[in-house]
Amino acid sequence: MKKEENVIVGISIGDLNGIGGEVVLKTLEDSRTLEFFTPVIFASVKTISFLKNHFNFNVSFNGINKLTDIVHGKINVFNAWHDKVDINFGEENPKMGELAIKSLEEATKALKSDAIDVLVTAPINKHNIQSDKFKFPGHTDFLNKELEGESLMFMVSNGLKVGLLTDHVPVKDISKNITKALIDKKINTVYSTLQMDFNIRRPKIAVLGINPHTGDNGVIGKEDDTVLRPALKELVDSGKLVYGPYAADSFFGSGNYKNFDAIIAAYHDQGLIPFKTLSFGKGVNYTAGLSKIRTSPDHGTAYEIAGKGEANESSFREAIYLAIKLYRNRLENSILNENPLKKGQKKI
Known part of the structure; x- marks a missing residue:
């Protein structure tokens, strides 16, 4: 070596x-x-x-x-x-x-x-x-x-890793860019990255919801129910430890992020604002995949x-x-x- x-x-x-x-x-x-x-x-x-x-x-x-x-x-x-x-x-x-x-x-x-x-x-x-x-x-x-x-923006600091489903996409285009194929690709990239690059053999991954309160049963948007949840269920059925979707507003403040090896945010600011707040200028942007x-x-x-x-x-x-x-x-x-x-x- x-x-x-x-x-x-x-x-x-x-x-x-x-x-x-x-x-x-x-x-x-x-x-x-x-x-x-x-x-x-x-x-x-x-x-x-x-x-x-x-x-x-x-x-x-x-x-x-x-x-x-x-x-x-x-x-x-x-x-x-x-x-x-x-x-x-x-x-x-x-x-x-x-x-x-x-x-x-x-x-x-x-x-x-x-x-x-x-x-x-x-x-x-x-x-x-x-x-x-x-x-x-x-x-x-x-x-x-x-x-x-299959690149993925993966923000890394001590005790916190955040990946994104969509990165530099205008807010108005976020939901139409999030498809089952994209969810599968991004989560599988994070999963293999945690195994190969971070030596985490059985990663636990949390996924944040697309809409506020993950849509509140369709009242604030249907994408969490029609796209995100079914895609996550298939990943779970395949044997991966994938959890969510979680409401993003309380996920970091409650400290729940500490229970997972990585968090997948639906869009740029949803993931990077809490990441940069918690990492205090010591975070790293890693291009995974x-x-x-x-x-x-x-x-x-x-x-x-x-x-x-x-x-x-x-x-x-x-x-x-x-x-x-x-x-x-x-x-x-x-x-x-x-x-x-x-x-x-x-x-x-």
Whole structure:
């Protein structure tokens, strides 16, 4: 098995006018982190030098033009571009969106070729990344295409894991997007993720209702009764420990979430508002269901504090540590699954 300190963590730099570069270098400024993994930042030496000097970070790095030149025990900076970049913190700029996608594309290419082991993405601006060449709402949809998976936004913190049936969908379109096929796909993805990536052999999953009070027997909406409950019953009949639907308004406040390995919310804010309230800035966004590991912090570009040295790097640090943990879990499970002794076969 690969040693933990040799896990290569690729980092896409995100929107350079936001706080991404700051939280990346703040995390890596603690030289002890290099004992646990080898970082590769996809940006440019000129760009990282500017950030280092602006924030007066005590870091040194190894500039590379080829991924075969990665040095363990160093902060590696892969030159995804060479031109000088004018960074204006707090400003939304299409050029920054273009560079954010260039960084993401180079990092994804490296991930697909196994030049890096995991990918951690700094925040992007979903508006300024749009172009004729890039028409994805964000990281997740792009990576789902590139890594040919069944992606699911899975928010993870200590003692709380929240997945979504629908993620970046307008509120008016939520109910029509929730179908039996979608429910089956998302819950099965969460189930296998808990087993393979988190080593939970018999996961318990709670599902939140679509409507207030799960529809109150059809008075406040029929989708919980006509779509959600029948789909959950089939999953239960298949042997999975799936419970619900639960009324979302009291589920977290009552502490009921502590009784489950994961919670599935019907839509974005239903799951992410309580998650971010309870995780206190240490949550991680994990893209479950892909062939490779990708994590990110649970915050955005935060233009309002960009460049001021005020950004908290806790979530980004947790994103790196979770990526390493999940990578090692997957590696260990793949070895166990290939071991004939684990499949009840006799030793030859």
